[in-house]
Amino acid sequence: MAQKIREIMTGAPRTVGPQTSVVEVARIMRDDDIGAVLVAEGDTLRGLVTDRDLVVRVMSLGGNAEDHSVADACSEQLVSVSPDDDISRAVELMRGHAVRRLPVVEDGRPVGIVSLGDLAVERDTDSALSEISAAEPNE
Template sequence: MLIRNILNEKGTKVFDIEPEDTVYDAIKKMADKDIGALLVMEGEKLKGIITERDYRNKVILKGRRSKTTAVREIMTSDLYTVQPTDTVDTCMALMTDRKFRHLPVVENGKVVGVISIGDLVKAVITKQKVEIHNLRDYISGGSYPG
């Protein structure tokens, strides 16, 4: 399965914040949207990502104040991105190896979505359910779609 398929199902809505906004604004937006990360954007340009983990490690544990710390000070700017044509397996391996839970999806230099590890797990489970159904159908005498 391709990342494009996941985006077609979940949508391409991207929640973002600007580098000069405060960490407090970012955390509030994440809480309001019930999400774990925001892309950091300057206009159409992807500058980084801020996650709950960034907040924990770079604000709380460092004794900083979220209302006076700018997002640019704690965001992760060394980003990995994927394309809509990448596979779920490729993205899952990347996220597992690098220990992160969100990946921006970029096509022709433009952000077209974000996927989470949860999106990938859901896709794998759906694929397995289809395969199990097909195998059961085949075993019980139905035709196997191949």
């Protein structure tokens, strides 16, 4: 059984700059079949944006989505883990902060993302979340 974040995280996360349009971010999510993108300036992590953030923080306002950058949608109050942290640390942070994804940061740089699904696949293999998370994506 995996013990460290680096053993279960998704490495090489997609990152965009804060001025990237939310439409471009939505296309990245669609094309890469992902639900979260990290927002960074250079090597410095500035935020995380999820597909839900795009809907709740931007699309629900109406108007032209092209007028909004990812800075308008991303979560800036980040909680992160290190690749060398124990998996239990991620569980604790997700519970305590009611989040489903954590950026993985090493030496100040984003190096991955760990999700609730990743934890379920590793720790609760008989759960519905584990089965859904391990399944091939819809086409």
